[in-house]
Amino acid sequence: MSNTAAPKTGAEHIDALRDGRTIILDGALVTEHVDHPAFANAVRTGAALYDFAANPANEEKMTFASPTSGRRVSRAWQLPRNYQELVQRREALDEISKSTFGWVGRTPDHVASALSAMMMSIDFFERHGPKRAAAVRDYFTWARDNDIWCGYAIVPSQIDRLPPRVPGEPADATIVDEDSEGITIKGSRQLSTGLPMAQELLIAAVRPLKPGQENVSFTAMVPLSAKGLKLISRRSYEAHSVSPFDSPLSSQYDENDSVVYFDEVKIPWERVFIHNDVEAARAQWFDTxxxxxxxxxxxxxxxxxxxxxxxxxxxxxxxxxxxxxxxxxxxxxxxxxxxxxxxxxxxxxxxxxxxxxxxxxxxxxxxxxxxxxxxxxxxxxxxxxxxxxxxxxxxxxxxxxxxxxxxxxxxxxxxxxxxxxxxxxxxxxxxxxxxxxxxxxxxxxxxxxxxxxxxxxxxxxxxxxxxxxxxxxxxxxxxxxxxxxxx
Ligand SMILES: Cc1cc2nc3c(=O)[nH]c(=O)nc-3n(C[C@H](O)[C@H](O)[C@H](O)COP(=O)(O)OP(=O)(O)OC[C@H]3O[C@@H](n4cnc5c(N)ncnc54)[C@H](O)[C@@H]3O)c2cc1C
Missing domain, CATH: 1.20.140.10 (Butyryl-CoA Dehydrogenase, subunit A, domain 3)
Known part of the structure; x- marks a missing residue:
């Protein structure tokens, strides 16, 4: 019988990544990225982080019991209440970064920390709207309890400063429609790191926005397998590395960066944290x-x-x-x-x-x-x-x-x-x-x-x-x- 309190394993994480997402690489649409030579080693480097935490010798240092499910999950999700708990959490984060000697930037603790800060600032989201606050709370609980690896894309492409290629077609990820089920977004985000290893994507706007830019002032979570979402990968260093001996870092720690293109991606309201509010889009970063x-x-x-x-x-x-x-x-x-x-x-x-x-x-x-x-x-x-x-x-x-x-x-x-x-x-x-x-x-x-x-x-x-x-x-x-x- 499986132990339902045991932490997520690397094998579970790899299974979760077999989600049918689309990555554009070298002129092809890659749909089975987990075993692709451009990503396979990095995916396994990422999975090893979960195995490290699930090892009984490391479990106490790396994980804590989720207050809702009881399952052991990464301490990255633990909301520290005093100095000792902050240090205890950092000691786990130290081990995560030491696992790759610091060569993987977007390990799962990065965006888990962003979501944790949102959860610690739930009053801020309540002021923005009770439904949006409920979305933050429910998403945080789900992501924590399933130890979800999230990446994020919060910066528009630099071409967003220029006149559009096709008038009316947004360069930045923009809400182009909304209905009773959620919002639909179209456009792109400049670079997002670590997505072949991640399951979900946080989209938010970090640049200063003005009144009139409400349609880009949203914060939401989307699965990387969402219909219409394309990851346009840069060149893979892993695929071009000669061998682990010749390229000891590139061959295993190439976490990838990709342009994210949203081709009318639908996001349900339960995953929308900020909507239609340029001031809240700014304040979430700097007033919390x-x-x-x-x-x-x-x-x-x-x-x-x-x-x-x-x-x-x-x-x-x-x-x-x-x-x-x-x-x-x-x-x-x-x-x-x-x-x-x-x-x-x-x-x-x-x-x-x-x-x-x-x-x-x-x-x-x-x-x-x-x-x-x-x-x-x-x-x-x-x-x-x-x-x-x-x-x-x-x-x-x-x-x-x-x-x-x-x-x-x-x-x-x-x-x-x-x-x-x-x-x-x-x-x-x-x-x-x-x-x-x-x-x-x-x-x-x-x-x-x-x-x-x-x-x-x-x-x-x-x-x-x-x-x-x-x-x-x-x-x-x-x-x-x-x-x-x-x-
Ligand atoms: C390898 C890599 C991975 C990344 N991963 C992620 C990720 O996972 N998720 C994510 O959201 N972002 C990520 N980023 C960051 C993001 O994509 C941007 O590169 C970053 O925010 C800088 O913005 P920019 O590229 O538009 O540069 P710009 O804002 O265009 O700045 C470039 C340069 O232009 C000049 N400049 C521009 N504006 C001004 C100004 N107002 N005043 C003075 N000088 C100015 C400065 O010299 C500046 O250094 C990543 C970036 C890199 C390089």
């Missing part, structure tokens, strides 16, 4: 903890990724015989400081956390500041890593075949082997380094870290909006009050 709380796991993940990268840079410097050089140590010292800064901000957000009704949430202002700093930090960190690497990341054999073929193996051993490392170990290390800093996968990661939470200027503006200017300004006033006047 939603924006900060959903990006807090991303800082946890980045702290673990940077720790991994610092370790990799250190190992690489040993392999290059450069660790004893003062310049190398100085560069590593800076990189370690960068990694510690991100980690320190996570811990500071928690220590400075605040009570929000019955819940305890991280400090939003520190989260916004962390976002500003980390968006700028990452590309500089990568540049420093590349400076340390020199040519070794490109002085690698063409593929793993060179290491095993009788025609080439001896030459590779002579040119790659050193007194401290075999050729195989050295090439393995530098394959990893290149996949982390220079491959197409790595380059996409830099763009991701710079933009996943919006462009830097908007992060700075959020930080401007949340910072306590009176607290700092009043100190200046106090100082000036002590300065004697000109007479």
């Amino acid at each position: 903890p939603l924006m900060a709380y959903q990006n807090y796991p991303a800082q946890i993940r980045l702290s673990n990724k940077l720790a991994f990268m610092v370790g990799l840079a250190h190992r690489m410097s040993i392999a290059n015989g450069s660790l004893q050089m003062p310049g190398t140590q100085e560069a590593l010292g800076q990189m370690a400081a960068d990694a510690n800064q991100v980690r320190a901000m996570v811990l500071a957000m928690e220590v400075s956390g605040v009570q929000y009704g019955e819940y305890f949430i991280p400090d939003s202002s520190l989260q916004y500041s962390a976002q500003v700093l980390s968006q700028q930090l990452y590309p500089k960190f990568i540049t420093r890593f590349r400076e340390l690497a020199g040519g070794s990341v490109l002085a690698r054999p063409s593929s793993h075949l060179d290491l095993t073929s009788a025609a080439s193996a001896d030459f590779i051993e002579r040119t790659q082997g050193s007194g401290i490392q075999s050729a195989v170990d050295r090439v393995k290390l530098f394959n990893l380094a290149w996949d982390a800093i220079g491959s197409e996968f790595a380059s996409r990661h830099t763009q991701y870290e710079m933009f996943y939470a919006g462009p830097t200027f908007s992060s700075r503006m959020r930080n401007f909006g949340s910072f306590d200017w009176e607290a700092v300004g009043s100190q200046v006033d106090a100082f000036l009050a002590r300065v004697p006047g000109p007479g």
Whole structure:
């Protein structure tokens, strides 16, 4: 007899992904993406997160009993009521990001955090309308109790700024019809990450909207198998990776990004959280903890990724015989400081956390500041890593075949082997380094870290909006009050 309280497993998750969704890739409509060479490994990387949590050795750390179903579900859904519970939840989120060494950005905790922030702000949705609040409550309960993996698409395509290709045809996801059953949307969203691993999509508008734009001011959930929904995938790095040896990150952590096209997708009212209200569409992000709380796991993940990268840079410097050089140590010292800064901000957000009704949430202002700093930090960190690497990341054999073929193996051993490392170990290390800093996968990661939470200027503006200017300004006033006047 199956244990109904046991957490969701990877096999259950993979079954749930066999939902007949449509992904457009390389000129074809992919309908069985779970076993497709472009997505299969990433799907299994995602499924492994559920297996990790379901392992009895990890179950207590990673899951808690749903208050409605009693089933063990991810702690990502747990609404913390005090500092200890916030830390307990973060320790589970740490394990999720460490499972992929921080290389998967949109693990299920990201949008679970967005939905959790909505649930913690249910009063806000009640003010918007009791039916919409009921939709939030019911959806949250269902998603939590089934440990649903959700992605999100909250930014319109950049072509939305331009005149439409066909007059009257919306570029942004727009409500084109509504009836007693729900809304119908048409148009697209720019990029959504992780959808081959996800089951559901949150659609909302994060850009500022004006009166007159009510038809794009909605927040709703849609299954990725919804009729009319198309995921237009970017190039798959997984499909183009040569082997796990040659492309150790791309081959297993290519979480995918896709343009989402809604071809008259019907969404029932029970899945609509905000409707026809430009002010509520804005306020949900910034007058509640939603924006900060959903990006807090991303800082946890980045702290673990940077720790991994610092370790990799250190190992690489040993392999290059450069660790004893003062310049190398100085560069590593800076990189370690960068990694510690991100980690320190996570811990500071928690220590400075605040009570929000019955819940305890991280400090939003520190989260916004962390976002500003980390968006700028990452590309500089990568540049420093590349400076340390020199040519070794490109002085690698063409593929793993060179290491095993009788025609080439001896030459590779002579040119790659050193007194401290075999050729195989050295090439393995530098394959990893290149996949982390220079491959197409790595380059996409830099763009991701710079933009996943919006462009830097908007992060700075959020930080401007949340910072306590009176607290700092009043100190200046106090100082000036002590300065004697000109007479
Ligand atoms: C790899 C990747 C994955 C992503 N995943 C997701 C996802 O899963 N879900 C999701 O919703 N979003 C996701 N995003 C984020 C989203 O798609 C946007 O890229 C992001 O919000 C930035 O918006 P934009 O691309 O329209 O850039 P823009 O807003 O066009 O900004 C680009 C640049 O234009 C300039 N600029 C534009 N407007 C101004 C202004 N007003 N003032 C000053 N300068 C300006 C700045 O130089 C800015 O850096 C992802 C992005 C990337 C790169």
